[in-house]
Amino acid sequence: MPSTVNNNSNKIELLRAFSSRPILTFEEDKKFFTSxxxxxxxxxxxxxxxxxxxxxxxxxxxxxxxxxxxxxxxxxxxxxxxxxxxxxxxxxxxxxxxxxxxxxxxxxxxxxxxxxxxxxxxxxxxxxxxxxxxxxxxxxxxxxxxxxxxxxxxxxxxxxxxxxxxxxxxxxxxxxxxxxxxxxxxxxxxxxxxxxxxxxxxxxxxxxxxxxxxxxxxxxxxxxxxxxISAFDFKSTKELVQRRLDYAHSNIKIDDGAIKETLRRTGGNPRDILDVFRRVFESEKTSNLISKQDIEQVGIVFSNKLPSIEKEIFNYLVHNSDSSSSSTDFAKKMRVSRSRIAQILSKLRKEGYIISHKQGNVVRYSVTDSGLERRKEI
Ligand SMILES: Nc1ncnc2c1ncn2[C@@H]1O[C@H](COP(=O)(O)OP(=O)(O)OP(=O)(O)O)[C@@H](O)[C@H]1O
Ligand SMILES: [Mg+2]
Structure with a gap:
């Protein structure tokens, strides 16, 4: 059985190291920077x-x-x-x-x-x-x-x-x-x-x-x-996490499955990656080996940070199920180009807010149950 991190000062060090504030121009912050x-x-x-x-x-x-x-x-x-x-x-x-x-x-x-x-x-x-x-x-x-x-x-x-x-x-x-x-x-x-x-x-x-x-x-x-700025990939996510663990002098190990699951949930957004790990460390039962299951237990990272255009597109889909990005009405209402809509739809789909299905040559999008559940958080 892995031992548990029940030492409170370790926990505080970890939570400090995984803060989601920006990296500032301090000497010690330099150590956090990756990629x-x-x-x-x-x-x-x-x-x-x-x-x-x-x-x-x-x-x-x-x-x-x-x-x-x-x-x-x-x-x-x-x-x-x-x-x-x-x-x-x-x-x-x-x-x-x-x-x-x-x-x-x-x-x-x-x-x-x-x-x-x-x-x-x-x-x-x-x-x-x-x-x-x-x-x-x-x-x-x-x-x-x-x-x-x-x-x-x-x-x-x-x-x-x-x-x-x-x-x-x-x-x-x-x-x-x-x-x-x-x-x-x-x-x-x-x-x-x-x-x-x-x-x-x-x-x-x-x-x-x-x-x-x-x-x-x-x-x-x-x-x-x-x-x-590109999304963090597997290697840089691993590095981002490891640098902060080292900073906190922690001997916690993260297995590759946990990194992959974090990436899947966050789309490689570093602030969301840090949020996921902070939640793991906040839980009383953190072990010295973090695996996929620990990340799964965190639940979905509620993103209340969706930019307004993404929120608008999401809300449009709540009321207009099965819309396609090639619809001119959709683009006109959102006041952005169709290609930008397509880009945002793909991001929302990756994050699990919406799903797509093909009808002939047209791809249609609707809101998922989990997206609806998360709606109040958006
Ligand atoms: N290259 C990096 N290496 C390590 N950590 C990073 C890196 N880039 C960002 N982070 C971490 O991700 C989090 C978000 O970064 P940051 O605040 O710079 O994003 P931002 O794009 O400026 O966000 P906002 O839109 O809110 O201004 C911070 O906690 C930061 O420490
Ligand atoms: Mg900023």
């Missing part, structure tokens, strides 16, 4: 070539973690200046507020005077021939922040000075997935040429269904790199 080497490489290449990037992924797929890991790597480069923002910091996401936040961070950087770019900016502000502008820069919150054209001049002056000194500037905005994509499009539509001219890179984390709106004309060439 995505290629995605990191292509993002860094984009920055080096002054291109903008969309990091595309579903809720909990690892966008913030990837971003933080990239920024961790960039801090080693003294010629790189990273301006990190979250869309949640903005009262309204628009051009004025975007520039305001960036200028404010640049001024802070110059005051701290520690990094290479901070020193450059500090020296630059001190030697400004325009005394009035110098005073404004040194003031805590210049009134001119409310004047868009002055704000833009500050932005351009500081950025160009850094660029003249070979500093790579990268502005990353996380949590774009939490705001309206049209606002994002409006913000960057208005400063597109300025960003191009200044040779800055912008990196945004977005949901798959935001991409088409954000990249509609005239921003169709603006975000030239899309880094699509």
């Amino acid at each position: 995505f080497e290629k995605d990191i490489e292509s993002t860094i290449l984009a920055i080096d070539t002054f291109e903008n990037v969309l990091i595309v992924g579903d809720h909990g797929s690892g966008k913030s973690s990837l971003l933080n890991h990239i920024s961790y790597k960039l801090t080693d480069d003294e010629n790189a200046l990273l301006i990190k923002l979250s869309a949640l910091d903005f009262e309204n996401f628009n051009r004025q507020n975007f520039l305001k936040h960036v200028v404010e961070i640049l001024r802070e950087e110059s005051k701290q005077n520690r990094s290479k770019s901070g020193k450059l900016l500090d020296g630059f502000i001190r030697t400004m021939s325009d005394k009035r502008m110098q005073d404004e820069m040194e003031e805590r919150r210049p009134k001119e922040y409310n004047d868009l054209s002055k704000l833009q001049t500050r932005f351009v002056t500081m950025v160009e000075h850094l660029k003249e000194n070979q500093i790579k500037i990268c502005i990353i905005v996380d949590d774009i997935d939490k705001i309206n994509s049209n606002l994002v499009w409006l913000t960057f539509r208005n400063i597109r040429d300025q960003i191009w001219k200044s040779k800055i890179s912008i990196i945004l984390t977005v949901l798959p269904n935001q991409v088409s709106e954000i990249t509609k004309s005239p921003l169709d060439h603006f975000f030239s790199y899309w880094v699509k």
